[in-house]
Amino acid sequence: MKLGQLIRRVTAAGAGIVLAGTILTVPAAPAHAAPGGSGPYPADYETTLRLPRHTIYRPATLPTGVLLPIVAWGNGACRADGTWFENFLKELASHGFLVIANGRPGGTGSTDADMLIDAIDWAIAENSRLTSRLRGRIDTTKIAVMGQSCGGLEAYEVSDDPRVTTTGIWNSGIMSALDKAQLSRLHAPIGYFIGGPSDIAYQNALDDWNRLPAGLPAFMGNLDVGHFGTYSQPNGGEFGRVGALWLKWQLKGDAAARAAFVGTNCGLCSGPWQVRQKNLS
Template identity: 40%
Template sequence: MKKTTTLLLLLCVSMATAFAQIVDSKVVENGSSGPYKAIAATEASLPNYVVYRPKDVKAAAKAEGKLPIIVFGNGGCSNTSITHEKVLSEIASRGYVIVAIGPLARTLAPKPTSTESSMLLDAVTWITAQSKDKKSEYYQRVATDKIAAMGQSCGGAQTLYVSSDPRIKTSILFNAGIGNMTMAGASKASLQQLHGPIAYIVGGPSDIAYANAELDYDRIDTVPVALATLTAKGHMGTFDEAFGGSFSQMALAWLDWQLKGKNSRSTVFLDKDLGKFPGWSVKAKRF
């Protein structure tokens, strides 16, 4: 009897290990304001990233269809997304799965370490594998044909660098522009390697990236591009505001249009329908 009980216990432990992916998690702003309460999670097979996602992925996918995917690079190319978590949790709560570089953190480390741009593509590879694994919670619940790359400041340069990858369908650069610099592998040559629509979401002239974002916008001549500017804000935009402030909402307008096919959201960029975006200006071309 004792031997049988031990075998049953080992079997239960084995099953739990196979199916329990999340090994740590936290809730940002009570799960954010969207219809699918979000969590920030560490996955057992991806310890050096945070997955911002609806807590109940199954329910979200049932309501939305397969959930679009975002990979995210942090300001300073650092290994923590804690300074961006309000925006990321808010977007996740609207039916997205975001894989952000850096392990889960509850406080900001005094000296975050630097990361490589290739980590964004590693994140794409991981979530793609999860979508095909019958044991995974993401199995047939994420849309591997609807992947965005997104990043802030130096993470925006990482985003630009990987945006030539054919798996990336669209990109968002927050408070970022390459101009005449070389950063995280990206340079002005990267602008000619874009194959999908790209959006720049920046602060006004007090944003150190503002001039470079304007220059990138002028130089891009092969793909659709939009530049959205919140004039009164600087280099961190509204990342520290409740639910990520209007940076979250501007990003969602773009993502809903580009990845969820909600063409009504295009009016923000194409028709400058900014009634819900006071203080913003937008321009777009090649659409």
């Protein structure tokens, strides 16, 4: 069944999604245990009244001489719980990124794509705000928009922002043929990280892949783990590892990370990932 046929209904507890009358269990948000991540800068999350509808992940101790690129994240089900993907997002932040998730910790309700732009705007302003602890610590020229499932659709929607350096689509694909025109507005390298044929987003993601603008650098990796990926595993599991590599390449120019994605002998080209590449160099 295509993602466009999905009828989502998050339960009052946020514990399930209804698909054709069948409840799919969604992994519970991991318990708060700070700091975390396998990177060199153990990360935690915080909130601020200056951005009240978001959760901010960053190295618990800001590294000296290291600028933090910006990563704006949309949750699956467009759920306004900024800690639903805690393990995964701490992993990304621990590699030296400022990760801003839609929704407050443990929040309820729904998000929208504008919240990703709010996150970017806040981070850029915070980098120059006189009394900010992040003043001069953020790389405002390197910005990723990413999201899982419904959050991936949010990321698509704002990817035409000229400030965006890369887009990450996780277990997602555009559902309606009427919305496929969004793909023509993509201007920055895009990475797809999908859960294989059992992922309800699989067919939509493949269709999007085939419609990408000519010449756009693109990578697709399919790992046979289904729609809910490995996000709740320690450090986000394999999705956390590969997500950090994608960001290190795209936002930090890391040559070792690049080798995971580029060429016929790329690091992900042998093993459990099924890989597609376009215009990568």
